[in-house]
Amino acid sequence: MRVLSGIQPSGALHLGNYFGAMRQHIELQHQYEALYFIANYHTLTSVQDPEQLVQLTRDVALDYLAMGLDPEKACLFRQSDIPEVTELTWILATVTGKGLLERAHSYKDKTARGISPSMGLFCYPILMAADILIYRSNAVPVGKDQVQHIEMTQDMAGHFNTIYGDVLVRPEPLLGEAPVVPGIDGQKMSKSYGNTIELFGAPKATRKRIMAIVTDSTPVEDPKDPETCNVFALLKLLAPAEELPEWAQRYRAGGMGYGDAKKRVYELYEEQFGTRREARAAWAARPDDVEDILRAGARKARAIAEPVMEDVRAACGIVTGGRAPV
Secondary structure, three states: OEEEEEOOOOOOHHHHHHHHHHHHHHHOOOOOOEEEEEOOHOOOOOOOOOOHHHHHHHHHHHHHHHHOOOOEEEEEEEEOOOOOHHHHHHHHHHHOHHHHOOOOOHHHHHHOOOOOOOOHHOOOHHHHHHHHHHOOOOOOEEEEHHHHHHHHHHHHHHHHHHHHOOOOOEEEEEEEOOOEEEEEOOOOOOHHOOOEEEEOOOOOHHHHHHHOOOOOOOOOOOOHHHHHOOHHHHHHHHOHHHHHHHHHOOOOOOOOOOOHHHHHHHHHHHHHHHHHHHHHHHHHHOOHHHHHHHHHHHHHHHHHHHHHHHHHHHHHOOOOOOHHHH
């Protein structure tokens, strides 16, 4: 089975990215044929500084390699190295109704938060569908809040196949147990909200952010409800399972300030991600090797994409190179 997912380089990766997607991606490389692309075309809807985009794209590669992605097992590459993706995007646009795009939750959410409603943002689901369909991906690991994107991709593949024949493979969502990770303000952790805890943030700055996690005003001596606490939600993600009952008991017993739990979150963060800083620094010191990995990944991915695009062109009657489609 072939699984595919994209990682948008719109800012420093954070705990929400890790527990929501990255951890699952790294686990899946041992089970399936895994393709992971750095979605730099998608990022143009929010990042329009060329130097920043180059750096953010490189940072995603470094983060994945540092956290254990094995280039021998998983294919890591840049979206922009596969021109067939943008070609398929246009063809899908010709069979996709405007009404389908208008129903996209992501578009509504982003424009409601003041992001400019560009055509790129509006057509984002078509590019996402092309990313998936160009590799005849069988499954796409997503959280429940992203299932609509896969359903829209299924619709687009269905529209194309109805018109031109059975060319594109219908993908299915691969639902993991991806939790909603709270940011330091209690909302879902997101670069858009500025409430993230970065995977490889400087220790002092990261500790300061963790100690700033929003909590209620329950006095130290009073019992507290762990299930409504942002700090405890992070403890559940970071701490060993056997440690959690003790923390829950301390919450409910009273006499413990939230600061104690925050300090433990920071300790666990350092245990899990601090040890990876050295690995990331080692990869950062080898930029040519990282570039070689991305280029090799692109060659593998394009070897899959090219024949799919040939089938799509032939089905549509698109002539290239002076040859008529078979």
